[in-house]
Amino acid sequence: MTDNFRTGNSPNFQEGGLRGFFSKNSALAFIVAGSAWFIVGTLYGLFSAIHLMAPEFFNNIPALVFGRVRPSHVNTVLYGFVVTTLIGLGMYYTPALLKTKLWSEPLGWVSLFLWNITVLSGPVFFSMGMSQGREYTEYLWPFDVTFMIAIVTIIINLVMTIIHRKEYVLYVSIWYFVASFIWIGGSYFIGNVMWRPSTGALPGILDSIFLWFYAHALPGLLLTPLAIGAAYFIIPRVTKTPLFSHTLSIVGFWTLVTFYSHIGGHHLLQAPIPHWLKTMSVVDSMMMFIPVIIVIVNLWMTMRGRGNLIMADPAAKWVAMGLIWYLIVGAQGSIQSIPQIQKVTHFNNWTVAHAHIAVLGFSGFIALGGVWHVIPLITRRKLYSQRLANLQFGLVMIGLTGFFLVLTIAGLIQGEAWYNGETVYRVLPQLQPYMILRTIFGLFIISGALVGFYNLIRSIRKPKEYPYISASHAVIIETQKNPEI
Amino acid sequence: MKMTPKIFFGGSILVWAASISIMVIFPVISMKNKPSEIWRPMTEKEKEGLKVYVNNGCSYCHSMYIRKVDWGIGAERIARPGDYYGQEPAILGSERTGPDLSQEGGEHTDDWHKAHFINPRFTRPMSVMPSWEFLGEDEIEKLTAYIQSLGGKDADLRIARQKYWHKQAIEAYKAGPDSNIRWLHSKIPDGWRKMPNPYPATEASVSRGKNMYMKFCINCHGPVGDGNGRAAPYLNPPPLNFTLLRRHLEDDKYIGGILYYQIMNGITGTSMPYFKKDLESEKIWDISNFIAKEFIGYTDSDTEPKGIDASYESEKEKE
Known part of the structure; x- marks a missing residue:
């Protein structure tokens, strides 16, 4: 069922050149920005890793001191690379699945601009020693405002796109994509305590409840729905099969928001907060198995018997691997919320390993897969190089797997030693080999970021016609399979 | 279930708002906010x-x-x-x-x-x-x-305790190196002052002690134990020069227990921290052995009074 559906813009570079093309493609601009932030963010990761290996390597360089590069790394990778890329993907596939254009490209550019200003403010101000300091909410207040306006403009744009849609059915990807902004908009405002601009915090221990509510809304209500939305879009398109179950997607969607918004307290199990809050967090953390398994089963069953298509596709490979990381990180997350296990795993590199497979493994892999899947659709050209996309996969895969294993081991060494009475200071020398290995594996990831950026730029610039594929494929088969929706 | 825009938007906002009320709003209402008995306002x-x-x-x-x-x-x-x-x-x-x-x-x-x-x-x-x-x-x-x-x-x-002892430590230091050491030793409980190092100063013990010295002591007391480590210029009173201890043996023979006690408990009021949380018994005795042999040039290790030798101790390695 091919139609003349287009993504709302002419890919013809002759009219208006590259700049004209971009101005009609805020989605593509988001994707390019995301890939650029990937390089910046991982470079900051390298600086952090070097610090832990050789603390006097950047001695007395204020902008490169660990306490300042660490938030630059975390925020840039999180908001800059993963979220920016995934927003770009959604800005593409939402209008595509609704068979319309994005309601307003100029508004898309406003969102893009504000969003990137926010991300840029991180390294700029943190390096000068200006930060709100609470994890994941470090951006200074003026940039909380740009963040919020960016989110609101995105929501407006998406709602108007939905109103003007030509396809009646809202495909599951659209639920996840649109909902993530509604949820994160509200959670960001509350979690950042935006009504107290000077500190962005409440006085007293209550603040930690706000902070960790937000800190888990971030992966739960932003990264996860964005990434799942992209995965639901890409997998059926590559395998050319209908989505396995509409019911499962519905259950998965509602259980995700129900359980994931309750678990922030599991970061504070050993801190002095009310017991009922801890209990609820642990219970809901265990319940998180449900939405995780549902997504895995739904997409796995969609892929069933089509593994060859997945493996042959440079984009789908990333997404499939991202889902495997999702299973690992989801299972790990639930298990490590159990208080008895947290006695050993809290406060050490175990958690750092967990965070890396969540952000880079799960959502980052799907974001990168999305880039390689969507770029040919937007530009209507082939990728500059499939081999480079595969090379990037290998580099990031080796890097992240090694990184995860090394830090998990380091975390267990720390946790077990502390639990058995060693002091933090005494355990430090034992971590050194693992910190060196971490830096080496990190270099693989940075190389991956560089290769990917090169491939992306060349793919956009290289003129080569590409046989047309309808982006609405997924929703078509969804409608065919479930005539009642 | 049909996911219409109404269900979708209404439901998403509703479920999220319910979570917020339970996980954020309810703690705001229910948590008591009172200072604890150790709390004081910050300056x-x-x-x-x-x-x-x-x-x-x-x-x-x-x-x-x-x-x-x-x-x-x-x-x-x-x-x-x-x-x-x-x-x-x-x-x-x-x-x-x-x-x-x-x-x-x-x-x-x-x-x-x-x-x-x-x-x-x-x-x-x-x-x-x-x-x-x-x-x-x-x-x-x-x-x-x-x-x-x-x-x-x-x-x-x-802090008050630190200040109290700091004053005395400074006075003692100003009175000259020997009276400083006499003052320091006078603050050690009797039993410890007359205790020899119960671990034989074997090659193994001394090299373990050296290892620990490098990880804990070297940058204050210096590589040759003269108290001229890299931190010394910042510390008042400065770190102890171990080489002076030779003429301050208790009863002309004991030093092990004194070293042990000072390492274990630190000297509040000076920058010498306690190490009893970082190091347990044998490690501290090993450091004492290393300091005694290397910097003082004398060790009381394995001398009387002592009970029955521990089963691993050999006759040969005794000093």
Whole structure:
């Protein structure tokens, strides 16, 4: 069922050149920005890793001191690379699945601009020693405002796109994509305590409840729905099969928001907060198995018997691997919320390993897969190089797997030693080999970021016609399979 | 179920709002916000110090609460909600690359902190903390004020104790090296003063002691034990010169117990910290053996009074 559906813009570079093309493609601009932030963010990761290996390597360089590069790394990778890329993907596939254009490209550019200003403010101000300091909410207040306006403009744009849609059915990807902004908009405002601009915090221990509510809304209500939305879009398109179950997607969607918004307290199990809050967090953390398994089963069953298509596709490979990381990180997350296990795993590199497979493994892999899947659709050209996309996969895969294993081991060494009475200071020398290995594996990831950026730029610039594929494929088969929706 | 825009938007907002009410709004209403018995208001300078702490990301490596499962934290107070009253932000931290700081106030002297901020390895040779010298004296002073306030009223008591003994230590130091050592030894309980090192100063023991010395002592007491380590210029009174101890043996023969006691308990009021949380018995005795053999040139190890030899001790290796 091919139609003349287009993504709302002419890919013809002759009219208006590259700049004209971009101005009609805020989605593509988001994707390019995301890939650029990937390089910046991982470079900051390298600086952090070097610090832990050789603390006097950047001695007395204020902008490169660990306490300042660490938030630059975390925020840039999180908001800059993963979220920016995934927003770009959604800005593409939402209008595509609704068979319309994005309601307003100029508004898309406003969102893009504000969003990137926010991300840029991180390294700029943190390096000068200006930060709100609470994890994941470090951006200074003026940039909380740009963040919020960016989110609101995105929501407006998406709602108007939905109103003007030509396809009646809202495909599951659209639920996840649109909902993530509604949820994160509200959670960001509350979690950042935006009504107290000077500190962005409440006085007293209550603040930690706000902070960790937000800190888990971030992966739960932003990264996860964005990434799942992209995965639901890409997998059926590559395998050319209908989505396995509409019911499962519905259950998965509602259980995700129900359980994931309750678990922030599991970061504070050993801190002095009310017991009922801890209990609820642990219970809901265990319940998180449900939405995780549902997504895995739904997409796995969609892929069933089509593994060859997945493996042959440079984009789908990333997404499939991202889902495997999702299973690992989801299972790990639930298990490590159990208080008895947290006695050993809290406060050490175990958690750092967990965070890396969540952000880079799960959502980052799907974001990168999305880039390689969507770029040919937007530009209507082939990728500059499939081999480079595969090379990037290998580099990031080796890097992240090694990184995860090394830090998990380091975390267990720390946790077990502390639990058995060693002091933090005494355990430090034992971590050194693992910190060196971490830096080496990190270099693989940075190389991956560089290769990917090169491939992306060349793919956009290289003129080569590409046989047309309808982006609405997924929703078509969804409608065919479930005539009642 | 048909996912219409109405169901979708209405449902998404509703479920999220329900979670917020339970997980955020309800704690706001129900949590009692009262100061604990150790809480006291922060001074302006300490508040400035908290800002330095927050802005520079100290919380990425240092946690701010002691848990029930924790060992090795000096003032062992399990954190209570009221300890954080009015602190904005109460920056609890999520990582322990460095030690927990929630009760750090008064654990060390200001001098120690200054040396430590200028280069953490001056006072803790294995530390991976970055140097903060670039902050400048003013900021380091504020930061130190904040760190010394951690623990509230308990910290104030510890600081008062530090000050009390600091005064006496300074007087003793000014009176000359020999009377300084006499004063130091006079503060050690009797039983310890007349105790020889019960571990034979074997090659193994001394080399283990050297290893520990390098990881804990070297940057204050120096590579040759003369008290001229890298931290020495910042510390008042300066670190002890071990080579002077030869003429201060108790009863002309004992020094092991004195060394052990000083390493174990530190000398409050000076920058000599206690090491009993970091090191257990044999390690401290090994360091004493190393210091005795290497810097004093005399060891009382394995001399009388002693009971029956431990089964592993050989006749040959005795000095």
